[in-house]
Amino acid sequence: MAITIWGSKLGSSEERQRLRRVYEALSDGELERLAHEANSLTPEAKAALTLELSRRKIAGEIEAEHIGEQKPHPEVRDLLTIRQFRDLPEALLARTVLESAGIECFLGDDNLIRMDWLWSNLLGGIKLRVRQEDALVASRLLEGTDSMPSPEPDYENPPKAPFGNIET
Numbered sequence: 624m625a626i627t628i629w630g631s632k633l634g635s636s637e638e639r640q641r642l643r644r645v646y647e648a649l650s651d652g653e654l655e656r657l658a659h660e661a662n663s664l665t666p667e668a669k670a671a672l673t674l675e676l677s678r679r680k681i682a683g684e685i686e687a688e689h690i691g692e693q694k695p696h697p698e699v700r701d702l703l704t705i706r707q708f709r710d711l712p713e714a715l716l717a718r719t720v721l722e723s724a725g726i727e728c729f730l731g732d733d734n735l736i737r738m739d740w741l742w743s744n745l746l747g748g749i750k751l752r753v754r755q756e757d758a759l760v761a762s763r764l765l766e767g768t769d770s771m772p773s774p775e776p777d778y779e780n781p782p783k784a785p786f787g788n789i790e791t
Contacts, residue, residue, distance in 0.1 A: 642671035651681060702729065703758045706765060707748040711736060714749040717765055721753065726761050728753045 646654065654676060661669055708714035714730055721728040731750035736743045743749070753761045 638667055639671060642668055643675070646671055646675040649675075651679060654679070654681070701755050702752040703755055704731070704750045704752050705758055705762050706751040708751065709743050709748050711740075711749060714751060717751050720764060721751075721761050724760075724764055726753060726757045726764070728757075728761065 646657075649657070654672070657664075657672060658676065661672065664672065706714075706717060708717065711733060714733060718728055718730055729752045731752055732742075732746045733749045735746060736749055751765075
């Protein structure tokens with residue numbers, strides 16, 4: 624079965640000739656950039672690109688490195704959610720505490736909740752995630768910040784003005 628694109632059929636000799644003409648018109652730099660993205664090309668386009676690179680005698684370094692090369696998959700980490708926050712400021716504060724201690728952490732669903740705060744309950748809040756090996760230390764750090772008392776204002780002894788008392 625052949626697929627028709629712009630009036631030609633993939634796998635046909637017309638398509639191979641069209642690709643050859645396109646690649647002949649490209650500069651060496653353009654061919655090199657195309658070789659870096661070879662995984663997005665059809666098999667016919669890869670073959671035509673390989674022929675053009677070898678014709679120009681630049682195939683040795685480009686073809687071996689990039690033609691048909693699979694890009695590495697991003698590293699998949701096992702992250703644990705150690706806290707969930709309804710409000711973004713609390714989540715940002717907790718992330719800052721962990722990052723200042725050198726613990727890599729991530730906030731989940733924070734961008735969705737930034738766009739519409741009402742989604743927080745639906746999504747289960749903003750999730751603070753860390754690597755498994757850092758989970759215990761991170762939890763203990765955050766427990767320390769939870770137990771810290773918030774400063775209560777002292778209404779009997781208010782702070783003095785920096786320039787002394789100004790009477791009106």
